[in-house]
Amino acid sequence: MEEYMLSYITCKQINTVKLKGKNNFMSFLSTIFMGKRKSKYTLLIYMVGSDLESEYQEASMNIKDLMKIGSSRHVNVILETGGAKKWELDLISSERNQRWIVQKNNLKLIQDDEKRNMDTNEALSDFLIWGINQYPAEQYILILWGHGLGSVDGYGGDELYGNKAITLFTLQAALKEAFDETKQKFNIISFDACSMAGIETAYSIRHYADYLVASVDYTNRNGLDYKTIIESLQQVPTLSAKELGEVMVNSYRMYSKENGEKEDLQKGVIDLSKIDYIVEIVDSLGEKLLEDIEEHSKFNVIIEARNYSEEYGEEADMVDLADLVSHLDNRLNYKKEANAICKAIEEAVIYNMKTPEHPKGKGISIYFPKHDENRFKEKSLIYQQNEFSLHYREFIKLYSEKLIKGENRNENMYQGT
Template sequence: MQSYTTCKHPNIKKRGIISNPSAMLSAMHTRLFPKLKARYTVLIYMVGSDLETNYEMASGDIREMMEIGSSWGIHIVLETGGAKKWGLDFIPSDRKCRWLVQRGHLQLLQETGNANMDMAETLGDFITWGIQQYPAENYVLILWGHGLGPIDGFGGDEHHGNHKMKLVTLQNALQRAYQVTQTTFRIIGFDACNMAGLEIVYALRHYAEYLVASVDYTNHNGWDYKTIIESLRQMPALTAPKLGEIIVNSYRLHSREHGELQDLQQGVIRLDKAERIVHAVEAWSQVLLERIASEDSFDLMRNDRTRCEDYAEETDMVDLADLSGHFGRSFGCMQETHTIQEAIEDAVIYHMKTPEHPKAKGISIYFPKQDQERFIEKSMIYQHHDFSVSYKKLIDLYSLIMIKKDYNGIYHHMK
């Protein structure tokens, strides 16, 4: 089995000399006892995208992983692809590769062609293979790449048009893997921007216990993989909530070490609470649909939207607790609003934010504001989500009205 080294962590092998005995023992253990259950298997699906081609961000994170690497009881399994060029020159750009991350080097496990990493089949196959090859008591899935919220999705394979994986595609990938393995994750985490939306929380609810993600941008330094892997190695009884907290706190410190002091958000969300929030959103949306019977109602709604805590103009994501509060006061549905806010508080078990986000509560939702040219297109995509029926209807109606008001100067009452 071929192994690779980097100049940062040399693993030079000379005749009669073992330069890295701990890595050799770990690799030997993997070959001799591949089916023994580890405590944790961490699967990292790394869609390098232009983040790697232009900035070598993925390579930087891989170097962090190799500072600790896998150990007895901890498997760190990585799939790379989706970038036209890799900063680590031993990672090929023309095909996907699967690696076991060792201390000081990557151990090549498999080369799998150049399939589109934004497709359900590709992600689903990696998850299935990883679970079958590296059985464990606990599984973590980390999705690395661009994050554009529930509509434009995750990933960005440069070899296949950089289209991103839509939310329904991601859901399909997880479903495919689950049907084969009957295994769920302790944590699904996004080392990506804008992926803590309620739509995403709800879509993942059957496949993991916790989501670790940000409602906002994720800084270029990304997660602190050295601290994450070292914590798994040092604390045998580490629980998923505690691991989530470590991911969040280490990201904050890691960002500050790289000079990033603002727009830091990251949270840990209980996915078994997703249905409670969505049921509350459904009841709230039903009231709103009953009460927006005039042009003035939509103007009020648009004005409220501009005052909300929101994130990333291209995604049109807004803090759900704040949005529900504004609409609740304007449309007389504060009882439904309080139900939403209580459900969010129950679901978000840990939330880190910097002071410029005082109203942020850790879960966002799509509501159109900036990207007017795509209001209708985005609404059409949104209707395919497994989500609140009444909220989807509200988004569709609002998008249509805003387009007609802004571009035609007329109001059409729509049933």
């Protein structure tokens, strides 16, 4: 990557900076010579329209919400659209990827690109680098809009390129590339998508954001309450990332209820600085599970513990991490790991909104296969790509192999409640 040395004179002194990459260099020149000022917040929304837009117009509904408030001198609201076969809003093209600044009652086109797969690290990282450089701010929020498929299949679903989605491995690569280019972390990364509050997701983004705002389970069709989020930033420009996370969660709950969705609500705020420690304990858990799974009787008990844990979405095959280790402790004496994980999760999840349908959920889930039998092998291979606990990944590999071989056929135990 090219390096540029630039010296410039202010009224008090000569300043010299070293910049990597042409994008950073050109952005810095723009800031110096064109007087580009820093806003308080830049909100970057990566909107993979998918069939959520082409079939249900959900993306267009959220864009209309964004336009109710729009950008201001304190807040930049920046949007990339793509990945849908058709859009309800006529000005958005299904043949191109487009970048917009959202204004009050208006969507202003900033950049019109050729069509490209939004389920790639290249497309995502390019948007992030461009957005950070073009709209400097004191704090940055990234919202990833689209399908959420949990810790294996990831997020996205560009229907123009086969709905492949962005795996966590690919997401991490995109965030790393953007950070290496800009040296800018996000204050919040939020998924306006289902099932992305997994420990694996949190671990994959921990170096690139302070907080994760996401749901362990399904996200309602109305999505985030963008009007309230932007309105809060406009009214209180000094709002901290933690406070904004709570606004995002609470307004989602109220917005869902206004749209007739009163049940099965969950969303939380996770402090990513606490994630490394949780994964250390999960690795110890994985090591112990690897030992116990070799005994057939204990293998059956592990299956039972999984099946009685609070679970989220048959397709995603995610369970509540705290509830899982509690069931393992009740059956196999995992007290040390259970106590440590539950305490660490309590410290990491600083806000956990949930309705009574999630009585045991503590706000962080983990992959543990059960339902998607036809894809056990495929999902295990994808899961091994994650930068996550080695011992837990090895356990998932062995556990999946045993399920495929049918080493357990106790139907009552397999069903759970």
